[in-house]
Amino acid sequence: METITQQDRITLNNLKVADFASEETLCFTAIVEFDGIPIAEARNDGHGGSTFVRALQGQIALLAQAEEFTRSLPPASLDLEREDEEPLIIDITLDFLVDQLAGAMYAERKLRTAFNRDVGNKVLFIKDGKLLFLKGIKLKAIADRPAYFASLRARQGQPIVILAELAPDEAFALWKQHVLGDKPR
Known part of the structure; x- marks a missing residue:
């Protein structure tokens, strides 16, 4: 704030x-x-x-x-x-x-x-410095998240940061940085 x-x-x-x-x-x-x-x-x-x-x-x-x-x-x-x-x-x-x-x-x-609406409904991740999400995939519908996230990482071909794996405050800060264009503090 x-x-x-x-x-x-x-x-x-x-x-x-x-x-x-x-x-x-x-x-x-x-x-x-x-x-x-x-x-x-x-x-x-x-x-x-x-x-x-x-x-x-x-x-x-x-x-x-x-x-x-x-x-x-x-x-x-x-x-x-x-x-x-x-x-x-x-x-x-x-x-x-x-x-x-x-x-x-x-x-x-x-x-x-x-943020809560986004992170609760979408598979959000950071790739190449951009906030992305998977269309049509509801985070709540994924039964085995660790396995799903591992396969998502394998398909990307480069390191990604999945917001659902982060602590809530850390995920919020990263989301806010990308949505608002804020510089990291």
């Missing part, structure tokens, strides 16, 4: 997104955590307005500390197409950071869903 602002003290938990209601901004609710402690509820109605952050009971002091922490972060530079071609510089606020985190978490969740 990538955001413009690099930090690890403020996180979101229990993110719920109403994609159908998102118009100008992401419509969501979430719990804001500061150093792992739930401190506030955040919500945005998705109509282009601000994100509202309300302290949980007894957490006003911690919310103030979180706001102070966000103000200490370096400004964000947004590369938007503008007439003067200068990047837009924005001071970081807690609601801005929460918006970034919610957007990044939601995008990652959507990517993870697409």
Whole structure:
């Protein structure tokens, strides 16, 4: 999950997104955590307005500390197409950071869903630096996967990496790299 602002003290938990209601901004609710402690509820109605952050009971002091922490972060530079071609510089606020985190978490969740759909239904493999799959072959229908994968390797004539044989996070990173064109990190 990538955001413009690099930090690890403020996180979101229990993110719920109403994609159908998102118009100008992401419509969501979430719990804001500061150093792992739930401190506030955040919500945005998705109509282009601000994100509202309300302290949980007894957490006003911690919310103030979180706001102070966000103000200490370096400004964000947004590369938007503008007439003067200068990047837009924005001071970081807690609601801005929460918006970034919610957007990044939601995008990652959507990517993870697409990956799970692909890896669960297709025999995906990397050959010659390209992500490929076998048409008409459902991964779930293969009874003896090790034997099938061995015969697939033998037919390819060169080394391949079969995503179904990798750990889920490793397979996701490789899939994401090829689908999004990301460079390995």
